[in-house]
Amino acid sequence: MFAALESALSLALAWENLVGVVAGVVLGVSFGxxxxxxxxxxxxxxxxxxxxxxxVPAMAFLLGIYKGGMFGGAISAITFGVxxxxxSAPTVFDGFPLxxxxxxxxxLNTALYSxxxxxxxxxxxxxxxxxxxxxxxxxxxxxELFALMFVxxxxxxxxxxxxxxxxxxxxxxxxxxxxxxxxxxxxxxxxGFGIPELEAGIGLTPFVVGLFALSEMLIQFxxxxxxxxxxxxxxxxxxxxxxxxxPSPSDRFSVRDWFTTTWRETLLxxxxxxxxxxxxxxxxxxxxxxxxxxxxxxSKNRGRMGTGIPEGVAAPEAADSATVGPSLIPLFAFGIxxxxxxxxxxxxxxxxxxxxGPGLFTDYMDIMLAIFMIMLAxxxxxxxxxxxxxxxxFARLGLIDARILIPVLMPLMILGMYAIDNRPFDVLIMVxxxxxxxxLQRLEISLAPTVVxxxxxxxxxxxxxxxxxxxxxxxxxxxxxxxxxxxxIVGIVASVLLLRRKKT
Amino acid sequence: MAKQMRVESGKKKGRTExxxxxxxxxxxxxxxxxxxxxxxxxxxxxxGLSMAAFPTVFAAGLLIASMTGAILKGRQEEHSQPxxxxxxxxxxxVILLGGGVIASTLxxxxxxxxxxxxxxxxxxxxAGRVRDWRLLAGISVGTGLLIYVLFILVLGVYFPRGWxx
Numbered sequence: 001m002f003a004a005l006e007s008a009l010s011l012a013l014a015w016e017n018l019v020g021v022v023a024g025v026v027l028g029v030s031f032g033x034x035x036x037x038x039x040x041x042x043x044x045x046x047x048x049x050x051x052x053x054x055x056v057p058a059m060a061f062l063l064g065i066y067k068g069g070m071f072g073g074a075i076s077a078i079t080f081g082v083x084x085x086x087x088s089a090p091t092v093f094d095g096f097p098l099x100x101x102x103x104x105x106x107x108l109n110t111a112l113y114s115x116x117x118x119x120x121x122x123x124x125x126x127x128x129x130x131x132x133x134x135x136x137x138x139x140x141x142x143x144e145l146f147a148l149m150f151v152x153x154x155x156x157x158x159x160x161x162x163x164x165x166x167x168x169x170x171x172x173x174x175x176x177x178x179x180x181x182x183x184x185x186x187x188x189x190x191x192g193f194g195i196p197e198l199e200a201g202i203g204l205t206p207f208v209v210g211l212f213a214l215s216e217m218l219i220q221f222x223x224x225x226x227x228x229x230x231x232x233x234x235x236x237x238x239x240x241x242x243x244x245x246x247p248s249p250s251d252r253f254s255v256r257d258w259f260t261t262t263w264r265e266t267l268l269x270x271x272x273x274x275x276x277x278x279x280x281x282x283x284x285x286x287x288x289x290x291x292x293x294x295x296x297x298x299s300k301n302r303g304r305m306g307t308g309i310p311e312g313v314a315a316p317e318a319a320d321s322a323t324v325g326p327s328l329i330p331l332f333a334f335g336i337x338x339x340x341x342x343x344x345x346x347x348x349x350x351x352x353x354x355x356x357g358p359g360l361f362t363d364y365m366d367i368m369l370a371i372f373m374i375m376l377a378x379x380x381x382x383x384x385x386x387x388x389x390x391x392x393x394f395a396r397l398g399l400i401d402a403r404i405l406i407p408v409l410m411p412l413m414i415l416g417m418y419a420i421d422n423r424p425f426d427v428l429i430m431v432x433x434x435x436x437x438x439x440l441q442r443l444e445i446s447l448a449p450t451v452v453x454x455x456x457x458x459x460x461x462x463x464x465x466x467x468x469x470x471x472x473x474x475x476x477x478x479x480x481x482x483x484x485x486x487x488x489i490v491g492i493v494a495s496v497l498l499l500r501r502k503k504t
Numbered sequence: 505m506a507k508q509m510r511v512e513s514g515k516k517k518g519r520t521e522x523x524x525x526x527x528x529x530x531x532x533x534x535x536x537x538x539x540x541x542x543x544x545x546x547x548x549x550x551x552g553l554s555m556a557a558f559p560t561v562f563a564a565g566l567l568i569a570s571m572t573g574a575i576l577k578g579r580q581e582e583h584s585q586p587x588x589x590x591x592x593x594x595x596x597x598v599i600l601l602g603g604g605v606i607a608s609t610l611x612x613x614x615x616x617x618x619x620x621x622x623x624x625x626x627x628x629x630x631a632g633r634v635r636d637w638r639l640l641a642g643i644s645v646g647t648g649l650l651i652y653v654l655f656i657l658v659l660g661v662y663f664p665r666g667w668x669x
Binding site (some may be wrong): 008034041045166169170171172173175176179183185186188190191214217218219221222224225403404406407408411412414415417418419424427428430433434435436438439442443457461465466468469473 | 505516520521524528535551552553555556558559562563565566569570572573576594596597598600601602604605606608609612620621622624625627628631632633634639643645647651655656658659661662663
């Protein structure tokens with residue numbers, strides 16, 4: 001064991017691995033930070049290059065992109081109000097208003113520190129408990145996953161801020177839109193309404209980007225047009241300077257400020273992310289929304305969530321980043337990719353001639369231990385690169401006048417949506433989702449239940465119907481598993497407690 | 505005077521909400537009728553459910569919620585609250601941005617990804633009342649270059665070849 005550790009340490013500290021992880025982090029953060037380009041796209045882009053690399057540098061490079069992309073998505077969400085990844089959407093709720101108040105450094109630093117903390121805690125959890133976590137994730141069949149979706153649904157109660165009917169309408173719209181596309185059991189096209197492209201379904205990224213970003217841009221653009229009645233000319237350098245607002249003088253946020261303000265939310269988010277990240281299905285988006293929703297009820301500052309406070313940034317960012325390591329557990333332990341990103345990692349292992357699965361830790365122990373060490377190195381690299389380079393640059397970009405910023409962001413979003421599947425229809429979906437988001441915002445209907453329902457909907461249907469097939473219609477099947485039973489109880493108790501807490 | 509305007513704005517908002525609830529009710533009824541009338545490929549799958557089961561449940565949920573909303577709103581209508589803030593008109597920004605996005609997407613086939621994006625930036629800056637020509641040209645061309653480097657050189661995205669190429 002010690003020989004393997006020694007060998008792993010020398011592998012992990014090899015210069016090519018450190019270069020790989022740093023290059024990956026730079027690429028991941030840059031891609032995540034650009035509106036319309038996702039970190040997932042960065043991994044897909046980086047995958048072919050790993051064919052020419054040895055195993056450990058290849059994994060270091062991809063892990064760097066994965067970790068960097070998670071924080072990069074938050075940069076875009078905070079600076080431009082455009083979630084760089086669907087999982088960064090809840091960061092927009094507080095991060096963007098905080099930046100608009102002239103405090104982009106506070107928002108970005110909160111996101112960075114919480115993301116790093118969530119990442120670090122998750123890495124340690126993976127290193128020390130990956131075997132039991134892997135076994136636990138395998139115990140989740142259709143009924144347990146259905147029960148888990150029930151718990152996630154219970155968290156929707158939190159978004160019902162005094163307007164229950166509006167929240168239910170938002171939820172039902174999300175659920176219904178999620179049923180458009182292939183039937184989850186027979187994979188047969190459903191609800192195409194005569195449009196062939198719609199039969200493939202509504203993509204999550206164009207839907208979330210349209211709902212959150214395009215609608216916000218429409219509002220900002222209209223506010224900007226209303227604020228300046230007449231055109232202006234750029235005549236002096238002073239005019240140019242006026243295009244970029246100055247940050248607020250109080251925009252200072254040290255590690256100590258972060259820890260004292262947001263340690264609860266960061267821990268809460270990390271816990272949610274580690275648990276949901278290890279399970280197949282929920283992923284970073286569900287984890288981030290659940291963490292934000294729970295923070296909205298359990299935080300000290302819960303009454304001010306959504307107005308632009310660091311606590312509202314910390315919880316989703318910690319949760320999102322905490323899913324990175326655990327999402328790879330089913331892959332490492334059993335060779336089962338639990339997410340699309342884990343599928344790309346599986347492809348990378350296959351390119352190296354390694355089959356992920358139970359034999360991974362016996363046949364390639366030194367490589368796996370080196371990968372664990374590189375996960376920690378990637379977290380440190382992410383902290384340094386984002387703190388020194390990315391935050392200063394993007395905090396400044398976010399202060400540029402909306403009339404300049406929005407026209408530049410629009411083509412990036414359009415081409416980014418097109419580039420996902422080379423499908424122009426995705427751009428139309430983004431426009432449609434943007435108009436829906438605008439309507440819902442104007443009617444004071446929270447966007448969160450719509451997105452959560454949109455994510456949960458297909459999983460809820462798939463696991464329920466799979467369970468029906470397995471059970472042969474037996475009701476007792478659904479309650480025969482202790483895990484499922486426990487999750488039902490957690491869901492019911494949580495929703496009752498959260499409702500009571502809301503009333504008090 | 506300002507309070508009177510905010511009360512008017514609140515009344516207008518209340519009417520908009522009422523129209524929304526009624527529209528949502530009608531749309532959900534239309535969806536349920538559509539779901540019932542479709543010749544589904546699998547009316548009963550291995551799980552004993554039709555392919556339309558879940559969409560129908562969700563459309564029914566939307567129907568019940570929007571009908572309830574319309575009834576409650578109808579009762580509250582006479583007690584209109586002042587709107588907390590004046591909201592800027594959205595019609596023109598929606599037409600400008602939405603139309604610009606769709607035109608730019610269509611422009612991928614007629615011009616080119618780089619050129620149609622530069623034109624979109626120019627159009628939106630101009631619509632945003634930016635009148636300095638150096639700024640207009642600089643930002644439009646700069647964005648086109650960024651798009652060429654990022655999407656075509658780095659990401660290698662295949663865009664339709666417009667007739668200009």
